[in-house]
Amino acid sequence: MPSETSPAPRRPFAAWLGETNEVTRLFLSAGAIPDLINLAGGLPEPATFPVPELAELARKAVAEHPGDALAYPPIEGLPALRDRIARRYSTEALRLTRDNVLIVSGGMQGLDLVGKALLDPGGLIAAQAPTYLGALDAWRPRSPRYRPFRPDANAFDAEAALAGAQFAYAVPNFSNPTGRLVGSGTRRALVEAAEATGTWLLEDDPYGALYYDGEPLPRLIELAAERAGEPAPEPYDGPVLYLGTLSKEVAPGLRVGWVIAAPEMIRALTLAKQGSDMCTGGLSQRVALDALEDGLDRRILPGILETYRRRRDALCAALSEHLADRFGWEVPVGGMFVWAVAKDPALDTDRLLAAALEHKVCVAPGSVFDPEGRDRRAIRLNFTLNDEARLAEGVKRLAAAVQIT
Amino acid sequence: MPSETSPAPRRPFAAWLGETNEVTRLFLSAGAIPDLINLAGGLPEPATFPVPELAELARKAVAEHPGDALAYPPIEGLPALRDRIARRYSTEALRLTRDNVLIVSGGMQGLDLVGKALLDPGGLIAAQAPTYLGALDAWRPRSPRYRPFRPDANAFDAEAALAGAQFAYAVPNFSNPTGRLVGSGTRRALVEAAEATGTWLLEDDPYGALYYDGEPLPRLIELAAERAGEPAPEPYDGPVLYLGTLSKEVAPGLRVGWVIAAPEMIRALTLAKQGSDMCTGGLSQRVALDALEDGLDRRILPGILETYRRRRDALCAALSEHLADRFGWEVPVGGMFVWAVAKDPALDTDRLLAAALEHKVCVAPGSVFDPEGRDRRAIRLNFTLNDEARLAEGVKRLAAAVQIT
Numbered sequence: 154m155p156s157e158t159s160p161a162p163r164r165p166f167a168a169w170l171g172e173t174n175e176v177t178r179l180f181l182s183a184g185a186i187p188d189l190i191n192l193a194g195g196l197p198e199p200a201t202f203p204v205p206e207l208a209e210l211a212r213k214a215v216a217e218h219p220g221d222a223l224a225y226p227p228i229e230g231l232p233a234l235r236d237r238i239a240r241r242y243s244t245e246a247l248r249l250t251r252d253n254v255l256i257v258s259g260g261m262q263g264l265d266l267v268g269k270a271l272l273d274p275g276g277l278i279a280a281q282a283p284t285y286l287g288a289l290d291a292w293r294p295r296s297p298r299y300r301p302f303r304p305d306a307n308a309f310d311a312e313a314a315l316a317g318a319q320f321a322y323a324v325p326n327f328s329n330p331t332g333r334l335v336g337s338g339t340r341r342a343l344v345e346a347a348e349a350t351g352t353w354l355l356e357d358d359p360y361g362a363l364y365y366d367g368e369p370l371p372r373l374i375e376l377a378a379e380r381a382g383e384p385a386p387e388p389y390d391g392p393v394l395y396l397g398t399l400s401k402e403v404a405p406g407l408r409v410g411w412v413i414a415a416p417e418m419i420r421a422l423t424l425a426k427q428g429s430d431m432c433t434g435g436l437s438q439r440v441a442l443d444a445l446e447d448g449l450d451r452r453i454l455p456g457i458l459e460t461y462r463r464r465r466d467a468l469c470a471a472l473s474e475h476l477a478d479r480f481g482w483e484v485p486v487g488g489m490f491v492w493a494v495a496k497d498p499a500l501d502t503d504r505l506l507a508a509a510l511e512h513k514v515c516v517a518p519g520s521v522f523d524p525e526g527r528d529r530r531a532i533r534l535n536f537t538l539n540d541e542a543r544l545a546e547g548v549k550r551l552a553a554a555v556q557i558t
Numbered sequence: 559m560p561s562e563t564s565p566a567p568r569r570p571f572a573a574w575l576g577e578t579n580e581v582t583r584l585f586l587s588a589g590a591i592p593d594l595i596n597l598a599g600g601l602p603e604p605a606t607f608p609v610p611e612l613a614e615l616a617r618k619a620v621a622e623h624p625g626d627a628l629a630y631p632p633i634e635g636l637p638a639l640r641d642r643i644a645r646r647y648s649t650e651a652l653r654l655t656r657d658n659v660l661i662v663s664g665g666m667q668g669l670d671l672v673g674k675a676l677l678d679p680g681g682l683i684a685a686q687a688p689t690y691l692g693a694l695d696a697w698r699p700r701s702p703r704y705r706p707f708r709p710d711a712n713a714f715d716a717e718a719a720l721a722g723a724q725f726a727y728a729v730p731n732f733s734n735p736t737g738r739l740v741g742s743g744t745r746r747a748l749v750e751a752a753e754a755t756g757t758w759l760l761e762d763d764p765y766g767a768l769y770y771d772g773e774p775l776p777r778l779i780e781l782a783a784e785r786a787g788e789p790a791p792e793p794y795d796g797p798v799l800y801l802g803t804l805s806k807e808v809a810p811g812l813r814v815g816w817v818i819a820a821p822e823m824i825r826a827l828t829l830a831k832q833g834s835d836m837c838t839g840g841l842s843q844r845v846a847l848d849a850l851e852d853g854l855d856r857r858i859l860p861g862i863l864e865t866y867r868r869r870r871d872a873l874c875a876a877l878s879e880h881l882a883d884r885f886g887w888e889v890p891v892g893g894m895f896v897w898a899v900a901k902d903p904a905l906d907t908d909r910l911l912a913a914a915l916e917h918k919v920c921v922a923p924g925s926v927f928d929p930e931g932r933d934r935r936a937i938r939l940n941f942t943l944n945d946e947a948r949l950a951e952g953v954k955r956l957a958a959a960v961q962i963t
Contacts (some may be wrong), residue, residue, distance in 0.1 A: 161756035163797060164724050166826050167678050202628045204620060211627075211841060212617035215609060222616075223607045223809035258663055258813075261836040269699045273572050274679050290833035294674045319569050351566035392568060404628035406840030408663075421571050428695035429834065431666040434842050435811030436616060 169293050176521055179506055183515045190547035193515040195329065195489050196538045201457045202404045206449055207440065214439035222436040228427050229419070230256025230411075231435070234442040238411045241445070242395070247378035248387035252416040255423060258433045259408040260359050260398040262426075264291035266412070267355055267394065269425035271319045272297050279318035279352065283522035283531075285329040288322060288357070299524040304339045311339070311346035320353035320394075321346075325373060327360040327488025330522045330533035334486055337370050344376045347392040353418070357396045360488040362454060365462040367486055374413060390415045399441055401489075402450045402457075409433065409441040460537075461489070467541035468534060471548035479555050480532075494531045501529045505558045514550040574698045581926055584911055588920045595952035598920040600734065600894050601943045606862045607809045611854055612845065619844035627841040633832050634824070635661025635816075636840070639847040643816045646850070647800070652783035653792035657821040660828060663838045664813040665764050665803040667831075669696035671817070672760055672799065674830040676724045677702050684723035684757065688897075688927035688936075690734040693727055693762070704929040709744045716744070716751035725758035725799075726751075730778060732765040732893025735927045735938035739891055742775050749781045752797040758823070762801045765893040767859060770867040772891055779818060795820045804846055806894075807855045807862075814838065814846040870896070872946035873939060876953035884960050885937075899936045906934045910963045919955040 183189055214222045221231055229235060234256055239249035257263045264287065272278075272295040280288070282301030302314035304323070315321045323343060325335040335343075347354035356373040377391035398410035412422055426432070444450060468491055469484050479500070480493040495502065502518040509516055519531035536544060588594060619627045626636055634640060639661055644654035662668045669692065677683075677700040685693070687706030707719035709728070720726045728748060730740040740748075752759035761778040782796035803815035817827055831837070849855060873896055874889050884905070885898040900907065907923040914921055924936035941949060 160753040160797070163756045164676070164758060166675055167681075170675065170826055170829060196630060199625060199629050202624055204624045204628070207628065208617045208620035211620045212613050215616045216613035219607055219609045220604060221811075223609070223612065223811040224604050225601060225805075225810045258835040258839070262834065265834050270571055270575065271569070276572075287833070287836070293833060294830065348565040351568045353569060392565070400630075405630045406626075406628040408835060408837070408839040421575055424575060425699065428692070428698060429667065429670050430663040430813060431692070432813070434663070434813040434839055436842060436845070437839050440841070 167294065169296055172293065176503060176506065176518060179510060180515075183510055186510060186513055188513055189510075190514045190539060190543055190550065192534045192539070192544075192547050192551075193517040194538065195535055197401060197405065198460060198537055201453065201460060203449055203453050207404065207444070210440045210443045210447075211436070214436055214443065218439050221439045224435060226432045226435045226438055228423050228432050230254070230433060231438045231442060234438050237442055237445050238397075238413070242374070242413060244375055244378070246381070246385045247375050247389055248385045249413060250388040252419060253388045253413050255412045255414075255419050255426065256433050256438060257410045257412055257426065258430055259400060259405070260357065260396055260410040261287055261291060262429065263396040263410055263412045264288050264357070266422045266425045266429065267320065268292040268295050268297070269429070270418070270421040271353060276319045277317060279315050279321040280524070281323045281328060283330055283519060283528060284322065284524065285324060285357065286517070286521045289522075289524055301524075304335045304343065305333060309339060309342070311342035312349055315343070315346040315350045315352040315354070317350070318352045320355050322355045322357065323373070324357045325370070326358055327363065327485055327490070329360075329488070330490055330517065330519075331492040332485030332488045332490045333483070333492070334370065340371065340373055341376055344373055344380065344393065347377070348380065352392070354393045355396065356393055359398050359401050361397070362402050363458065363461060363489065364487040365458060365465060388416055389413075394418060399444075399450070402454065403441070403444055407437040407441055409437050464536045464539070464541060464544060465491070468536040468544045468548065471545045475548050475552035476555065489535055489537045491534045491536060492531055493534060498530065500555075500558060502532050503529050505532065505554060508554040508558045509551055512550040512554040514547045514554065516551060572699065574701055577698065581908060581911065581923060584915060585920075588915055591915060591918055593918055594915075595919045595944060595948055595955065597939045597944070597949075597952050597956075598922040599943065600940055602806060602810065603865060603942055606858065606865060608854055608858050612809065612849070615845045615848045615852075616841070619841055619848065623844050626844045629840060631837045631840040631843055633828050633837050635659070635838060636843045636847060639843050642847055642850050643802075643818070647779070647818060649780055649783070651786070651790045652780050652794055653790045654818060655793040657824060658793045658818050660817045660819075660824050660831065661838050661843060662815045662817055662831065663835055664805060664810070665762065665801055665815040666692055666696060667834065668801040668815055668817045669693050669762070671827045671830045671834065672725065673697040673700050673702070674834070675823070675826040676758060681724045682722060684720050684726040685929070686728045686733060688735055688924060688933060689727065689929065690729060690762065691922070691926045694927075694929055706929070709740045709748065710738060714744060714747070716747035717754055720748070720751040720755045720757040720759070722755070723757045725760055727760050727762065728778070729762045730775070731763055732768065732890055732895070734765075734893070735895055735922065735924075736897040737890030737893045737895045738888065738897070739775060745776065745778055746781055749778055749785065749798065752782070753785065757797070759798045760801065761798055764801075764803050764806050766802070767807050768863065768866060768894065769892040770863060770870060793821055794818075799823060804849075804855070807859065808846070808849055812842040812846055814842050866894070866942050869941045869944070869946060869949060873941040873949045873953065876950045880953050880957035881960065894940055894942045896939045896941060897936055898939060903935065905960075905963060907937050908934050910937065910959060913959040913963045914956055917955040917959040919952045919959065921956060
């Protein structure tokens with residue numbers, strides 16, 4: 154028994170923190186492995202960052218706009234940046250104003266705020282499956298329930314998928330983790346279902362600019378606006394929330410993203426943001442604004458696409474050479490990932506991760522993209538961070554790991 | 559009845575969003591009033607921002623450290639910045655390492671993360687009363703219960719105040735809103751009670767550098783470390799979480815703050831941060847690191863103190879001239895606020911706010927610092943944002959508003 158002066162046991166952490174698992178532990182250990190080839194993350198190639206241009210924009214932001222860069226910006230974001238984002242996404246049917254835009258501290262914060270604004274404990278999320286790991290992380294503290302839907306399944310019933318959920322979560326462009334596009338017809342069906350059921354529809358689009366082949370498909374929010382009829386209402390007032398970010402188009406260290414949604418939703422998200430970080434940093438916002446005004450994102454995009462296209466092809470070639478007998482995959486039309494599904498249902502990709510780390514390569518096992526952690530048939534492979542030689546070497550190591558799993 | 563093609567009613571927002579009140583509406587309307595004198599907020603004087611120095615640091619951050627400034631920093635923050643913060647607060651007894659430090663996106667995010675890490679729905683917070691409005695905002699989405707404590711009350715029983723709570727919340731230096739210091743004896747009692755009860759103790763210290771008179775009192779985290787005995791354990795492992803920020807010492811637009819706590823708490827907060835915004839912006843972190851390494855914060859502090867001391871005196875002089883018969887207050891030794899309590903218990907300061915806005919002055923009514931919104935006897939007045947003439951004019955307008963309330 155403790156003596157009177159012994160400290161009492163500390164109060165426990167919140168219940169959701171008890172849900173971390175073995176895979177998380179493995180990921181954390183990976184950082185300490187020398188010469189590891191990381192195919193697990195979703196990181197951009199740092200050589201694509203426009204360093205001299207951003208250095209000058211950063212200096213100018215502080216020197217010429219100290220009020221924007223150094224004081225507290227409004228919770229919703231710098232008005233000029235909100236206007237800029239509204240213009241960037243406006244079309245004839247999608248008529249956006251500043252009231253449709255909330256600046257957020259990276260796409261991840263957008264996910265957190267949507268959870269805060271819409272989820273009471275036990276609330277139901279309809280989630281495109283498999284589901285982006287970061288979204289599961291963002292919503293875990295609110296203890297939601299999940300109902301998965303697979304938009305590429307035969308006879309996909311969008312209305313059944315969405316009915317009764319607080320919101321539906323989709324990554325229509327190069328879904329994380331599968332790299333797959335949601336087709337135009339299914340996009341329309343999702344938007345119609347959102348209207349028919351009253352379920353909010355969250356369109357997460359971090360990879361929308363990363364089309365390596367073919368033409369971009371219409372955004373869900375554009376389809377929602379088109380359904381509102383003529384003349385198009387301004388500001389936009391539909392059921393789709395669109396989440397965008399500069400992380401993949403300019404640089405993630407700025408932590409600048411945006412939510413585009415109906416004004417009532419922006420107001421709710423703004424209250425959630427006020428209690429989350431008060432506002433997104435003014436320095437980053439001003440740099441983001443000037444980068445967009447200057448067209449920096451458009452100037453560097455061709456180089457990014459060229460680099461990533463080459464790397465995608467290199468990863469897929471290495472897979473064909475070393476792993477074609479053990480895994481199946483589709484060559485993605487864009488994005489950052491290849492989703493490889495084991496041909497042998499007995500291959501457990503959680504165990505494969507442990508073996509891969511022994512061979513100094515890291516991949517993301519399917520279980521982390523399943524709210525229940527049960528899918529152990531697939532792995533997600535990133536192709537944007539490593540050059541062609543490292544990708545080939547990484548796949549070779551992975552093939553060796555498969556042999557001992 | 560809606561036809562088959564009518565959109566369904568949208569799903570409602572989370573329950574906590576229904577709790578906004580009339581005061582929030584009044585605050586929001588204040589932004590549209592021309593020539594308003596804002597005594598309500600907690601904003602620093604922009605003229606104190608070291609603009610040329612920060613412009614050069616921002617350029618250098620990107621040009622010379624693009625990996626830090628533009629890529630994803632680690633969730634916990636840049637290692638060199640964590641080390642710097644650990645050194646800044648270390649004493650003989652308080653032995654901090656990188657593992658004790660989490661970089662956060664402003665102090666507000668620290669509050670949000672503590673709520674995520676410690677609060678299940680309905681969890682109990684022991685809160686120094688009256689309580690910082692922003693903390694109430696941060697924790698509202700987790701629907702906590704509050705038990706207020708008043709550390710300056712006669713016969714304050716710290717153990718009774720803390721027992722059974724998940725955590726206790728205190729602002730020992732120039733409490734927001736009252737501007738009061740918690741005395742040394744009470745600080746010790748709070749730390750002892752945290753150990754005796756197992757209740758975590760959150761020390762929120764945004765104003766710790768803003769002492770205008772006298773010497774700083776010991777931090778709660780220092781007192782906790784001293785109780786651990788000799789030799790001091792490294793890393794620190796006590797029950798106090800310390801929350802600091804650059805917002806008042808350099809510039810709020812950077813959104814850089816830090817939590818210092820036991821390593822197990824830092825690990826829990828890191829998981830919460832991962833799902834909140836992934837990481838704090840690298841550009842801001844690198845600028846913060848270089849500003850601290852360069853001693854910029856120490857160089858500008860005397861000028862800040864001089865400005866704010868003069869403004870505090872001007873506000874109190876104006877109160878003495880115009881409102882001494884209606885309100886009582888103490889001259890604060892530091893911080894950003896004067897807390898003025900109405901002498902007439904019938905004066906409702908929510909109603910006073912409405913009248914004040916008609917007279918083009920904004921103050922923060924006591925109700926927003928009470929989890930139950932019932933305290934309507936006091937107002938919080940900020941003295942850092944406006945110069946002496948504006949402060950005097952603001953108090954004059956307020957006195958006119960008092961006449962019609």
